[in-house]
Amino acid sequence: MQTKKLLAATLSSVMALGVAAGCTTTSSDEGTSSTAPSASPGASTAASTAPSAKGAVINTYINGEIPTMDPGLAKSTSSSWSLDHVFEGLFFQDKDGLVPGQAKDVKISEDGLTYTFTLKDNLKWSNGDPLTAADFEYSWKRVLDPAFASEYAYQIGDYIKGGTEYNRADPKKLSAEEMNKLRDAVGVKATDDKTLVVNLVNPTAYFKQLVSFYTYYPVNKKVVEANPKWANEAATLVGNGPFTVKEWSKDKKMVAVKNENYYDKAKITATQITWNNITDDNTAWQMYTTGELNVYQSVTPAAIETAKKSGELIVSPKLATYFYRFNVTKPPFNNVKVRKALTMAIQRQPIIDNITKTGQTPAFAFVSPGIIMAGKDFRTGDAATQTYFKEDAAEAKKLLDEGLKELGLTAFPKTELTYNTNEGHKKIAEAIQEMWKKNLGVEVTLGNVESKVWTDKQSKLDYQVIRTGWIGDYLDPMTYIDMFVTGGGNNNTGWSNKQYDELVAAAKKEQNEAKRIQQFRDAEKILMDEMPIMPIYFYTSANAIKKDITGVYTPANREMSFRYAVTK
Template sequence: MNKKRLLSMLALILIVSTVLAACGSNNNREGGASNGAGKPAKAKEQVLHINMSAEPPTFDPGLAQDSQANTALKLMYEGLVRLDDTGKEVPAAAESWEISPDGLQYIFKLRKDAVWSNGDPVTANDFVFAWQRVLDPTTTPAPPYAYQLGYIKNANAYNAKEITDFSQVGIKATDDHTLEVTLENPTPYFLGLTSFYTYFPVHASVKNNAAWATDYKSMITNGAFNLTNWTTGQKLEYTKNDKYWDKDNIKLSKIESSLVTSGAAELSSYKSGQLDYAGAPNGEIPSDSIPTMKKNLPNEFAVKGIASTYFYEFNVTAKPFDNVKIRKAFSMAISRQDLVDKVTLGGQIPAFGFVAPGIKGVKDEFRTEYKDNFFQENYEEAKKLLAEGMAEEGYTTLPEVTLIYNSSESHKKVALAIADMWKNNLGVEVKTENLEWGVFLENRQNLNYQIARAGWTADFNDPMSFVDMWKTGAGNNDSGFSNAEYDQLVKDAMTSQDNAVRMEKMAAAEKILIQDEQVLMPLYYYTNVSLTKGNVKGISVNYSGAIDFSRAYIE
């Protein structure tokens, strides 16, 4: 066979082989079996498609306070440590740390290969700058989580303007790669707290750029991904940060997130193959679709109990809910079991307390050791309390009542169901109002409401994550509640070195919050309901329900 003919035949074989390979591959993004839910993703295309049902209100770690921002910021930034799937602290910006025998001093050694997305080294001074910015009483708007740094020596005093010299605060950069932190009291969960977004470093360039967190092109970050596209109200795009110190273990090249508020639309996108993941905590699967998804997609559907509570909060400064008997009447006049059995349908657990199951206690979990039996549902007693409260206030008819909730089909269903229970069981008409996420948060923070939907996910595995937020003036206390006895119990729990005493103090504080004052109306303890394509691996949902997509990949 001559050389020319041989080359021609080889070329023909190569062409045929290429065509056959193309025919055998799946050119749709979703590859692999999907049980009829839609086409699976290409095995080699490391682009993950998700949905966030609301746009993060901020990309500023110092101002963040919600689950949408939490998910976004975990991709873009990295704290001293991060939490693995089990909730254990693993090295992140800090490669190692030492804790003094008395538990008061932490010395973090920062890794020397960590750099910002612009190439600048990540230094201990970046953490000092970020933390001082959160604590600075002149920072505007005021960071809602400033109290989360209150475990650090003199941090609360600096934030309250009791001292003005920041050098007295227990935060020191002893050199570029050593951060020394001194606490007020031993705090067993402090190390885990440094994985929280309020503790993230911030690049010093933000001092000269007031709008830095509103323009993705000016964001300098230190995490696994950079925000590379942001179309307001439509989509967010994160691209792998090639300067990230652990880039070799980041397999995704990109994460694309739609911004769709409709759970039905999100589910439809998942079933058609446009999404690789759907559901909590940033999106939702419509409750009436849960039984079908559970049956038809058993390998993709997942329900996980998490340390998170769904509740309504009362504005205790607004009429008629400045009367505790009226607050108690509203809380007692609904059926939580009917709510989870007939409306939410996701295996949620009726809640009669605020601290969720799964949180550590003295020897077991807190909720096992301290039962959530602070009140009982009793429609007749509710009517009696309502009448007594109205008489105390001089009402012949109850003032108009409005319940606000953020845009979501599931929140709407819950709101309508509860409003119907109030009408049938209490004889009270309640108006429901749907608000866009940012507007909703602003109204709640400014006490521009009577009753508001709320949810709380543990920031760290201790009951303190649930009780310290209701201290007088705390950044996440959107109820107007202020109680000196409550504040003292929280303070005592923070300063005690006896874990059993700590738990007793926090249990007593929860009793004031729920049983005595009924500041909150607990509804149920969350579950995380989600759908994940079979060839998508590495998505991490921890004990609290917080999600991390940074280590995900597509097989």
């Protein structure tokens, strides 16, 4: 209780943290109260479309620079939010759930190994070029090209026949002819302009969800090969989604307008979307209250009551987890007892009650709620595996002492806890810093970096403890569990476990749902037993939308979609 009172006294007016990856590693966070009507499981919508409505002009913001608009290189929600509007995959997350996008339909072989996608008629790129099945083949193989160095290549390579072999080949050791043979052997082929045949390594029940993810988005081969920097400027950026980029000044804003070459343009109501680059959430909130912004992503805790009273607060579930990573290659974090001690020594509910204030759930596991398997939520379907550890300061102190002794240390070494610049992340870090000092006698310093540096630090293991988050890319536990396989592009902890790798590989092949569930549970238990990460809470998504804007919807694993936004 003392900790909770202290937090309440010192941290009650802080910012919320916006989820911002993708899909991915997240950079920014959320809210709670009046929940928007749900259009379907996993999606929420702000309101129904008014009969007299007109196309909306959306003004919102992203906390930090959009690092890239190349779908093959993107790895955070700072990119994915805009990518989801400017590009489109074979399927996409509509307000009523997963629906065909660029695909007209798909036929799946009886053994589940071959997917034959037929594209819609008359598809075009935003510059008017025809879009064909060959664009998808080229784009997926481009991501797999080892020279391209996509961190998300495994999202394609792990599933498509020959993908991993090509992606992991060493061009320095193989001839150009050998590399071309590996490329040609990848199981994705355009058999004509409208037919894409995909051969999988194993039957994958969620493959249609996978192809809705931005790594699977197509790029225009002619544009890409003519200009390697095509995705860096508005003037050269070519997409295939419902919107196209009109303006992009990286440190200021991105402006997208309706794409007149989009196949379903008649249904797209929003006429313009502006993502302003605003790194201070208080400034953004002030702009929202004065009307300069009409959509505010991730309402700050200090503003929740105001948004609630105005009737503008929209809360929806979020397939996402807020957590800290430990760099297990650096002492003392190479000792599991030390990692467990730090994880068990904090109290999560006071952080939620006094900092985030948006109805999050304390996380004692990694996979978030919201994934249904065998008719039950994976997280709550089995009481025995809802939690894998407990908060226990006394046990944590004992484990810390044992761990330091095993390392030959007499005191906890100098340590920095890194977070990406955001007032909410700062306040959570301060709270955890305080709890570690009080419960363990451990003193750490805090360091904040901008989002791009923060992302790079994780990729390069250039940290000791770092704040992060993860939004599920698709509605299956694999979107969480395969992150931490040995050498995985999003592992970013240095952790490796052979048995864990084997369980993940087995779950990717397994067709029996009960067996898959058990494999996921066994893998998650290993992850939590060895604790290369410290789960803190499961997200919700809380946004503020002006009352005259309707038609906005939020899939559980995406940010807000403005496709059908209208103004009364």
